[in-house]
Amino acid sequence: MEVKWAPNAFVRLVLPLMAGILTYLYFGPELPVLWPLLAVLTAAFLGGQLWAARRPGPGATDAAGLLALTALYVAGLTLTQQATESRAPDHLYRFGQQIEFYRAVVDDYTVLRPATYATTVRVSAVRVGGRWRPAVGGIRVSIPRTDTLPVPRYGDVWLVRGAPAPSKAPLNPGEFDYRRYLHYHQIYHQHFIHPDQYQRIAVEPPSLLRAVAMRAARAVEGVFRQYVHARREYALASALVLGIKDDVDQQTKQAYANTGTTHIMAVSGLQVGLLFGAVSWLLGLLPGRRGPLFRLLTALLGLAVIWSYAFLTGLSASVLRAAVMFSFLIVARATDRQTSMYNLLAVAAFVLLCYDPYLLCDVGFQLSFLAVLSIVYLQPRIARWWEPKEFCLDRQRPWQPPLVQKAWKGLGVALDWTWQATALSLAAQVATFPLGLFYFHQFPLSFLLSNLVAVPISSLAVYVGIVVLLLKGLVGLVGLVSGGAAHALDYLVQAVAWVFECMIWCFNEYIFLIGRLMPGALVAGIHITAPQAWLIFAVILALLAFFALKKLSWLITACTLLGVFAGSRVWAARQLAPDEQLVIYSIPRRSVLGFWQGAQADIVTLDSLALSETERTYRIVPGSIQRNARRVSYWPGWRGSPVPARVAEPGLLLLAWRGRPLAVLNGRLSGATRPVPGLAAVVLRRNARVNPEEVAAVFGKAPRIVFDSSCKSWYVARQDSVFQAAGFRTHDVALHGAFIVRGGP
Template sequence: MHSLIRWAPLAFVRLVVALAAGILTYLYGGEKLPELWPWLLGGFFLIVFGQWWAAKCGSAGANDAIGLLALAVVFLAGLTSAQLATESRRLDHLSQLTSPVEFYRAVVDENPVVRPATYATTLRVSAVRVGGRWQPAVGGIRVSVPREDGVAAPLYGEVWLVRGQPAPAKAPLNPGEFDYRRYLAYHQIYHQQFIHPDQYRILAFLPPSYVRAVSLRAARVLDGVFRRYVTAKREYAMASALVLGLRDDIDQETKQAYANTGTTHIMAVSGLQVGLLFGLITWALRRLFGAAPGFRYWSAGVGLAVIWSYAFVTGCSASVLRAAVMFSFIIVARVTERQSTMYNTLAVAAFVLLCYDPYLLADVGFQLSFLAVLSIVYLQPRIAGWVDFREIAARRQRPWQSRPVRHLWKASGWAAEWVWQATALTLAAQVATFPLGLYYFHQFPLSFLLSNLVAVPLSSGALYVGLGLLAVTGITHVIGALVPAFASGLDVVPRLVAVVLENIIWAFNEYIFWIGRQMPQALISGIQLSAPQTWLVFGVILLLLIFLTAKRLAWLGLACALLGVFAGSRAWAAHRISTDEELIVYSIPRRSVCGFWQGAAADIVTVDSLPLSETERTYRIVPGSIQRAARRVSYYQGWQAAPVPARLQAEDGLVLVVWRGLRLAFVTGYLSPARQPWPVDVVVLRRNARVRPAELAAVFGKKPPIVFDSSCRSWYVARQDSLLRAAGFHTHDVTAQGAFRQRPRQ
């Protein structure tokens, strides 16, 4: 009974944990489960019967059993909701079609992402033409459209008629590479397609949600205000990102600087911006109208209206809607004066969001937002309570001191307390989120405290000034429309506000870049954590917090035990990798790249003698390096510069390499009829090598696998692959099947 009383205020915490556990179970291994909704209905009937039976017998044990049964049913509800939300299970889904798609009709479901050469967006299919007949269908397709003259950016709500067959989303092609296919699947997108301008036609404008269509239009109009008044390009891009969440114009250097200092959250409209707006509105209303009758109720209405209006003008993005829901529940809980803790309020918000979309649980933003808020609610008051600077300053004041001196002590105490409160908040947020930062982003910025202590207040001021600029611009336009004679003169007001905004943004931009220059070694990067290791880190943190609260050594012992398991797993992984040797022919579009790995060291050779771009390294090579905890990765252009222990021969477009006992042949042009047989372990065909199966068999035999590297064209691979397989060869296309991996002979 004692446990029930203790848990009574946290009812929704238990429910959301059970729901999340069910969703996680489905995400990690529930795809092949049968239909679960009949079992869920049966569970509900069991609860109803159990309640009747418990009321009849009046036993406390029966109530406990019903409580456990209810948690089990909520767990099953999580499984079922994730199953029902999975579009690929539907019979009319694109993945269930057995015949090729000739045309399909789809609607643009999101604002495009602007890339250097393409627009990327998502289409939601409503019908397909198969075998000359149209039929209903569903499915999400991630499409790219080239940015060319005369090609307009896709607009949310446009209905397209598209010719061609969308391809299933590709699995990761290189070791450690980001699993984009899984990421798309979590958003109910299972196909991809590059669409040329002559492959599609805009039929109509029928947005899935007219509210969101108007919202996106409003965001673009407001972005025009910043584009007009904020003249510096970098400051304009940051203003648009900070206030409206539009990040297309932020350059890569700025993004990297913010990532390296742990301040990326400033560039996206999320819980920080909504929280700042909520705090400003709450403070202003309390100061101005705190004594007014019914203040508690109508101020809550004003707060809700402001938060949801802000969500509307920022395009109703997923992150801001999530934050708006969270703060809405906080407002409602306050106004109703429910006897509930903040943990329960957050649990209710999470429960509602997960019921709406179970796949939100796999969203990084959702995870970071709720963990950060939970950590702040629990830890920030405790950390802040370590020191009270206002009390320290008060103790330094003496009756004989002059009034300016006493005011100086008071002001210094207030300032130090404010800095300490901000420090406590930043530290509290990091405690719960840093394991996820290591898992998803493989880095940890030690400068996060210095960066956030200055950048967050400055960006907060920039947010308020940016919203003020939008408000002032709207007011001046209204006055100008009513009194045209004042229109030209009034324009000076938003321009002055824009100057203030531009200078604030310039200040925190420069501060972030300065931190990066002054503390170049403060970024710990290349950290690889597996999912089980991440759970172990969370377990250690949780047990340490329990120990600090309960003051019992048993909890510290458990934390040390988990830490030992974590250290052992890291040591075992390092030992396993240290003895691993592997050749990797990478899958990088239009490139020939080989990696010769010996433990945590590698020599990466670009066979075509052209250097890898920074993007190719970052997305194709570096993830595998992090996965291996690499200490040295060297890049070489061409065979001549590479220190690969090999004997090279170049003749008739043929390069022969012997590495760690592994014999490799790289064929670029053709094979001379006079060439003697040469036994090898792997044959790599490059740049559409002009060879026939008989020539390959005569020189290398049919035993070694034939590898088509990424420099080979798709038409060439399709033709040669069928010929080689018919001749008895084993083939591997790195473009379609991913990187080719081969270990040396032992």
């Protein structure tokens, strides 16, 4: 099958741009300044185009095309290099810990956590050596959440005392790389700020439009707070229509994740697409739907509705992506251009990546474009597998009563709608399946059943929620003229809001019902590497090529790639089987040891308190998934665990694991303690009161001194320098991450 590039020109352009961005992400630090090379290639391309125009022929055209693709590849490299803020000469990295004060503005939404507020600030100046100097850089800050402390607002200008710290790498095996996530958003530092460390000195929003949009979003949220009375339904209403998920509890989030319906709570392409569909349907009812003037008016109205909605949701990144995609679709329809959806998607991706190349690393960006691309290509093909209307019409007979014939016809319509929705859901899953395994390590087998009911109800709920907002706005306008009329109209708002709340309750209860009825439908704990994810994508593409071209070579290719994938999994399991590790985890205020033997582990908490669900989920489970663990046992205290250990004296615990003894100290060493040679490490916990001379007399200076997470920061700062001065090697798990001891003598 020949690929037709003419209607898909931008597909050819966006691919080298993406390749350049990916190249910079892996090899960027080693590359020189690239914009001179881009300028040379651009000039060469323009010259090649002029030459090809004067000497028409395939050779000249191919040369010009090759130059264009090369220039776009280098453009991707250059754009990403220019967008990397840490390369700036006045970046925070250049000042290190010399910063005495810094001036910064709040540049993001504030996330409400149980004990803290979290947001991002952008630095404009720092004071070093008593002098203020211009600076740039993003800092992810956390401040204590108290009743007296005001919530940080977008545009607040702060004067902060102290220097921010570079963002930390993952502290435990397999843990989410939050540092890399921040770097992709041009944030390279973190800072926990005490209330007496900062002061708000001004209000200067970086973007006045965004500041107004964020205030509008909070004002609109207040409407739901007023009319939706149940707390859970109010939280879901704000998430469904506005994308504000501050009040959605963890149990609800987990239920939606387990059933593959998390996208319902994320305002993105679904909501914008529903608005676009509603506007198109309403305009389709108007008479005289022809001519360029009508197309222009409908396009302007469609753009106004979509971007007004984006404004009311606070101009969040996900809504902006969807608004850009649908804007290109509206413009293409208005100009009556016969372009393909693939080209429109490529144009939208091209524009967004030119604006911010790091969007290519954004999970939402990847899932959105892959899902739409898969739906455009696969949904019609899957839908053609079965024709429900034809199926039901074939069963109509002339001798049947009219009621039976109408029943067959109605059944055909219902089945057709259900099958179309099923085809859409299946199509979206085909392309996003590898990313779901790679990022979220799970796959919900109940996604089809969940989405088939929850998505239609939630889609209708979006419409009803928008009607509530429109009616509330109408009440405000009427109130300017007549208070009585506004009061009467408010009853209508309450009635529609009650319907809205009932619909949210229905699809939310359905999600929980699916979770209860199908508890084993979630396949969790799956770990695949990035190359393995690429292999799955390659298998899917090869199979799609086989079904489209009907050539056996593509099926052979798919089977070969599937064999390579299976072989990589077997090889990884074989490499892991003999691997033995003792891990001293970094979990705040806890003393936790992990004893790993291949895919099995015993996790022991030395303080005899069980790990909380949050501690297990974020600190232990990622490493378990990475190792494809088959058995992980948690032991609150070492006494009930299968780990051989003995108390040598009060405050001294000796463990023997795979030929590597380990000592854990949480008190003093008595002078009568016998020497213990050959230790792998000496773990100090709970601010153990020991000095280097005592430790050297009992254990020697060979073992590493490890400060576990139960030690206070002031204690570690003092003892670390003392032990290093005495010739010991030290390791602080709170600062440098988990300490790992390999098994074996």
